[in-house]
Amino acid sequence: MKPPIAPYAFIAPALLLLLAFGVLPVVVALLVSVTDLDLAGLADWANVGFVGLENYRELLADHGFWQALANTGIYAVFGVPAVVVASLAVALLLNRSENRFFRALRAFYFVPAVTAIVAVSLVWGYLYNTRFGLLNHLLSLVGLPPAQWLGDSVLVKFSVALVAVWRGTGLNIIIFLAALKGIPREYLEAAALDGASELRKITSIVLPLLRFAILFVTVTTVIAWLQLFDEPYVLTKGGPLGRSTSISLFLYQEGFAAGRFGYAGAGTLVLFLVIAGATLVQMRARRFDADH
Template sequence: MKQPLAPYAFVAPAMFLLLVFGVLPILVALPVSVTDMDLAGLADRSRIGFVGLDNYRGLFADPGFRQALTNTGIFALLGVPTVIAVSFAAALLLHRSESRFFRALRAFYFAPAVTAIVAVSLVWGYLLNTQFGLLNHLLAIAGLPPARWLSDPVLVKFSVALVAVWRGTGLNIIIFLAALKGLPREYLEAADLDGASGPRKIVSIVIPLLRFAFSFVAVTTVIGWLQFFDEPFVLTKGGPLGESTSISLFLYQEGFSASRFGYAGAGTLVLFLIIAGITLVQLRARRPGADH
């Protein structure tokens, strides 16, 4: 029996973009990572030399890369559970009512996800400003000393992660809302007849039935935080002293600022393997047959 072509036609544009902007750069980075390619090498291929695994050895011996790797891990530990918890809690609250006010709130929560990062950086830069920022103004009203939100080596991680959490919850709220809309009402009605409380229904019914949604959000959120770039780039440029430099920002600085394309290519492949490994572990952690 002849297979219809319509499904493939719908999938083809997305697959093309994935291949061009996802798979192809990784394939290009592989041969580049074993060379000493720089700007001169782009202009004249004869100036590109084969260095084997030297870039990889230098990468793991580089304290800057190890610091960026540690920072990225801290950002992920701070951001991933916070984004998931806040998104789910907001989705539960928004799901309780279909009034116009709550429908407007859905658009309000989604706004940060589609707001330009330049505008976000300007607003949060003023909010977190040490001398004139609103947050320090509120601290002063409370009689507390001002905080160095973006210049303290420890506090900067929480500040940058806060902005990323604010930007990252919108899309996940929509995903959880869609999943909540698809819950079978029979289970919740039976729980009401049994006299189950609201928290009990959430823990025993809602969360188990949303296992697939939680899994999807967890995988995509982890991938996003391992590729963390926008917020540290626009707010701190990786400072102070590299304390907010993520792996992606480190690779950008090495590749486009220092013109060490071979070195950055090696780091790109290392980051790809880290993301692929963690994603595979997450997918294998899901019990087969648990989601329908």
């Protein structure tokens, strides 16, 4: 009996896209990372030389790389819990009713996810402006001095992360809302008849039934924050003095601004390993939780 062809035909386009935009770039980055490819090498491939692990040794000795990696870690530690908790909290509130007002609110909360980063940067740039920004105006109303939102070496990280949190909640809210719709109403009604409070229903019924959605959102959010690029690039260009440079922005600067494609390729492989390791840890933790 011949195996059915239809299932493979349906998944073939997705597999081709995965190979073209997922696997192939990793292979190309691996090949480029062991060469000294630069802008000149793009015009004359004969001048491209094999350097082995030299790019990796230089990368590990580069203070700018470690600073960008530390910045990315701070972004992720601050941003991932904030996005997951905020998205879940808003989804729980929006799920309480099905009237037109709440349906309009769902569309409103999704707007940041589909808004161009250039438009977002202009709006937040005005909010963060030191002289006439709204945030500093609010500080002046309570007698506080103006803050250097994008100029202070410590505050700039949280300022950039706040914009990323604002942009990252929209899609996750939709995911949580879809998961909430899958929870049988009978469970909540039975708990209400037993006198359970709203908080008890959320902690004892809703959250356990959302564990797979929470895992999915957490994994995808961690991956997104480890690749954070748009906000630091548009708002600060990595300044001041590299204090807001993410690892993706650092690789962009080395690869496209400085033209050091081999060096950037080595950094890309390191970032790939970091993301793969973080994802593996989360999946292992989920499997351990399921087994126990």
